[in-house]
Amino acid sequence: MASATRQLWNRYRSVAIIYRIGIAFVLGSLLGLAIGEPATRLEPLGTLFVRLLKMIIIPIVFFTLLMGARRLSPSSIGKIGGQVILLYLATTAVAISIGLLVGNLINPGIGLELADTSVQTKQAPDMLEVFMNIVPTNPVGAMAEGNVLPTIFFTIAFGLSLALLQDEYEPGTTIHEGVQTMFEIAETGAEAMFKIVWGVMEYGVIGVFALMAATFGEAGVDAIVPFAKLIGAVALAVGLHIGFTYLLVIQWGLLRESPIDFLKGAKEAMITALSIRSSSGTLPVTMNDAEENFGVDEEVYSFSLPLGATINMDGTAMYQGVAAIFAANLVGQTLTLGEQVTVIVTALLASVGTAGVPGSGLIMLTLVLTQLGLPLEVVGMVAGVDPILDRLRTMNNVTGDLAVTTLVADWNDRIDRAKTVWTSTDTPTEVASDD
16 A cells, blocks of 8 residues: 555656646636635635745745856956846846736736635835835845845845955955855755745645635636636737847847848747747757857857856746736736836846746746735746746747847857858758757
8 A cells, every 4th residue: 555655656746846736727727617616615725835935935036146146247247248148138128018018908817806805915106116115224124024126136236246256356365265155055045945945836736726726616617718818918928029029129120130040040949948848958959059050159159048048037027027917907906107117127136046946937926926015826826827838938038048149149240150040041950959
């Protein structure tokens, strides 16, 4: 009996966590539809999942952003690195704006209400208040109160200060060694948080099941359309961002190259990203595309692409805009202009460090919703459809990495256009994907 139980457990664990959550989403929804109102009694199990998410927010922000600041040392960036980072941040800001625009047009979440109707939202701040509140008067107090945006601001400022000290003092000096110790503590803390995130997501299978059972138990079949609209909104936003930002603005407008040729050169990386849902896992294919299909100098892509796989989260950040509208609609709230600016600022700053976190899109969503005072139950609800959305987000991220890399390489005369997609009438050598 024990052997059979262990074997069953091992088979369960062999299924990726995101797919287990997806199955829980479906089963919970079916249970809610089947038995109706009694399914809402499972809601406390979902509430526990929400409390666990709240528990990890501030530690995740502090440790991962501090670890991310180590990569932004001025001595390791240089001119090309500075251009890459600025372009990544600029395209991310555009992506969030597109997500908010599509979210406002489609309004996913209309017609669906949370099972817990006692959710309270914060009073909407104006734009001046949004920007003033970024700077904390008491960083420790901001962390203790769970204020995400000032915590992000202080952590990035502190991390960049450590990076500057790392460059100013020679190795072996007390301050230089102290900085290294601080970064090592941050890295250790981040790895420990990843373990906690893993545990929270394991329990998330139960939490998502309970949340969806309670939601569909109360709303019935009317809950299906809002989720379909959410998936459609994210797909539309990804299409607009790739078509407008990467193809029209960067390839045709700035590089004066054919967008179709760019897609031909990037197709291996895009398909791989869509298949395996990992920017880091797609990196070997992305780097081969940059060199073989676009003729980018290794000095450029060897920096820009690994960095992009870490901090360039256009697709994920765009998703925050759509999901924020979805969450607001669930509680009958309309996001003000100031609140939508808050989404842009929060997601933009958080993108520096959260890309390396397992389930990074869901973790970033907890930051955005917490800052807006919107219910974190939404995280559990959208986790079930995340396998679909994550593929689209990852493909968007990888496409953005290549678009920015080719533009920076062109600005610095680091492209050899001979036998590339832009100059050859023959199809470039196919690059084997790693999936």
